Amino acid sequence: MALEDRDTLLRLYRTMTTIRHFEERGVPETGQRGMSSSVHSSVGQEAVPTGVCAHLTDDDYIGSTHRGHGHCIAKGVDPTLMMAELFGRIDGPNKGKGGSMHIADMSKGMLGTNGIVAGSVPLAVGAGLTSKIRKLGRVAVAFFGDGGANQGVLHECMNLASVWKLPVIFCCENNGYAESTPVEYALSTANVADRAASYDMPGIHVDGMDVLAVYEAAGEAVFRARTGGGPSLLEARTYRYYGHTVFDNPLTYRTKEEEDYWRARDPLLTFRNHMAAQGSVITAAELDQIDAEARQLIDDAVAFADASPLPQPHEIYEDVYVDYPIEMMRRGANMTV
Amino acid sequence: MTTITEVPMLPPPGETRIIQTREAINEALLQEMRRDETVIIMGEEIAGGAGREHLGIVDAWGGAFRTTRGLIQEFGNERVLDTPLSEAAFVGTAIGAASTGMRAVAELMFVDFIGVCMDQLLNNAAKMRYMFGGQVKVPFVMLTRIGAGFGSAAQHSESFYSLFSHIPGLKGVCPSDAYTAKGLLISAIRDDDPVIFFEHKGLYGDTGPVPEDMYAIPLGKARTVRPGADITLVGISRMTWVATEAAEELAKEGINAEVIDLLSVSPIDYDHVLESVRKTHRIVVVDEDTPVCSISSDICARVAEEAFDYLDAPPSRVTPPHTPVPYSRPLENLYVPNAERVISTVRKLMA
Secondary structure, three states: OOOOOHHHHHHHHHHHHHHHHHHHHHHHHHHHOOOHHHOOOOOOOOHHHHHHHOOOOOOOEEEOOOOOHHHHHHOOOOHHHHHHHHOOOOOOOOOOOOOHHHOOEHHHOEOOOOOOOOOOHHHHHHHHHHHHHOOOOOOEEEEEEOOHHHOHHHHHHHHHHHHOOOOEEEEEEEOOEEOOEEHHHHOOOOOHHHHHHHHOOOEEEEEOOOHHHHHHHHHHHHHHHHOOOOOEEEEEEOOOOOOOOOOOOHHHOOOHHHHHHHHOOOHHHHHHHHHHHOOOOOOHHHHHHHHHHHHHHHHHHHHHHHHOOOOOHHHHHOOOOOOOOHHHHHOOOOOOO | OOEEOOOOOOOOOOOOOEEEHHHHHHHHHHHHHHHOOOEEEEEOOOOOOOOOHHHOOOOOOOOOOOOOOOHHHHHHHHHEEEOOOOHHHHHHHHHHHHOOOOEEEEEEOOHHHHHHOHHHHHHHHOOHHHHOOOOOOOOEEEEEEEOOOOOOOOOOOOOOHHHHHOOOOOEEEOOOOHHHHHHHHHHHHHOOOOEEEEEEHHHOOOEEEOOOOEEOOOOOOOEEEEOOOOEEEEEOOOHHHHHHHHHHHHHHOOOOEEEEEOOEEEOOOHHHHHHHHHHHOOEEEEOOOOOOOOHHHHHHHHHHHHOHHHOOOOOEEEOOOOOOOOOOHHHHHHHOOOHHHHHHHHHHHHO
C-alpha cells in the first residue's frame, strides 16, 4: 500500500485497536455478568477481519464464526450495541437474544456470528448467489477457522461456489488450534489454502499477523469476486492469545515459547513497526491517540450496556416466526407469561 | 391470472378441471415463479442434464418425480438450478439466499436424506430470526418426499415430518391431494418463514379437481373431509384417505366417523381437532410417521389435556411400529397403516 494512503492506514489501525480493546474489556466484563461460557476472545487475530473487511461496503456480506467480535467491528457493527448484546440487553442488535455467538446486523451485511463450526459458510454462499442472480455486484466473505476447514459443509460449499462461479471469498483464519487440537495434527495438507486446487479456485496463504499483507491479498480476492472471476480461498495464519474460551488454560496444550513467538509478532505492534521502518508520516503519537479513543469508546460501551434494559418476559415469544400464533408456543407448557 | 382471496378448504363444487397431484405441484411452482421473480428453485435433478445445453439437452428429467418439469425452459438456469449432490451446501445456500432477498425453494429428494443437511434447518433456518432479534426473514421452502409402500426400503420411505414439527422456527405442511398440494405450496412460497412441504409419493398420480387460477390455502388450518358424529379420525397426508376408507366401512356398521385432514404439521390446528372431539367424544389419529414423540402422540396429549372431560374412550392411534421401514412386501404391508387396522381400533373404542 502506498504510504501516502494515510486515511486507509489510520482506518486499519483504528479497526484493529477497537477490536483489541473490545475483546480485552468486553470478554471479562461479560464473564463477570455470568455469561462467560458463550464468549470467545479473538485477541491476536485482529489483522484478518480488519484487512479483509476494509475492502467491503455495507452492501457486501460476511458470515462469521463463534470467535466473531472482530468480524462484526470490521464490518461496521457498532461496538456499543455489540456490548449491549453481550450483556443480554434489549439494545443489542439482536435485542439480547443472540449474544456473542449470534451477533448479526443485516443493515451492515453481517449475517451473524455462528455457534456452529463453519455454520455461516453456506449463508455467505447463498448471499453470493443472491448477488449474482440479481446482478447486485456484491461479494460475500465466509469466515471460518482451521477447525472449520475440516467440516464437510465447507467443502461442499467451495465446490458449489466454484461450479456456479459465485462472488465468494472463503477466508480461513488459521489460528493454529481447533479448541485444543493443533492444526498440524488435524489437517491432511500443509496449508488450508492447498485445498483450493481441488475446487479450481486460487488458494492464497498470507501472514495473518500483518494487516497490510492481509489487506493486499484480500483486495485481489475481492476484486476477482466482484468482477465475475468467482471464488477464492484465502488463508491467513494467525494466533489467538487466550484459550478457546476463558475457562481453558492454553498452556495445557501449547508452550510459553510458542506464545511468546506469536506475541512478538502482534498485529498492532507489527503495524507500528511498519510505520516506523518505512518512514511513514503516521507518528506513534497519532496511533497512541487512536488507542486512547478506542479505550474511551469501549469504556462508554460498557456503561451504555449496563444502563440498557433487560428484555421483558414477553420477548421470549417474539421473532420466532414472522407469523405464527403465540398461543401455539405457550400451549401445554404451563408458562407463567 | 387472478388470485382467489377467499379460499375454501375443499375444491369448489363444480370444478371440472381434473389434474394429478404432481401436475398441481408443478403448476404452483410455475405460477409463483411467474408472479414473483425473486422465487428461485434448486436441487438435484430438478432440471436434469445440467451443463449439456450445447448438446440440446435441457430439462432431461424435470425432477426425480417430474414435479419441476418445464421450469428451466421458462425461467432459465439462473432461477432453476441443478445442484451437485451436496445437500448441506445447497440447502444452506438456499437459506442464505432467502435471508438476503430471494424466495428460495430447495428440493431434498427424500426426507430420509435430511441427516446430511439437518444442521442447515436446525441451526440456521429455524433459529436465525430469533437469534438475530427479528432482523431477518427467511422465506425458504424445502420440498421433500415421504411415504412407504413402494418397496424402497428404509432409506427412501420414511414419513418423518414430526422431526421438523419439534423444531421451533420451522413450519410444515402435508398436502393430501392435488387441490391442497397447489394451494398449500403457493402459501408456502409466499410465506416469510421457513416451510417444509412434504409430498407423499403415493399421491403424485392421484387426480382431483384443481382450479387453474392461483389460490392460497392458509397454513396451520385443518379441514373436515367427512362429517360424522360418533368418533373423530385424524389423517395426515395419504392417511387421510386410509381414514376415509375406514369411515366408509364403519358407516355400514352404523358408526358415523368424522374424518379430519390435518394438512399442517406446524402449526397444528389443535382447535379444529378439539372441536370435533368435544362433539364425538372419541379420537383415533392415523399417522404414517412412527409413534414415539410424534404428531400422533402430540395430538393425543393435547386432547387429554384440553378435552379430558369430553372423552368416552382413551385417545388412540394407528401408526407404523417403532421400526425402520422394512423392504420385503409382506413386512412393508404390515408397516403402513391400513383401513383394516383403523376399523378394528375404532370397534374397540366404540365397544
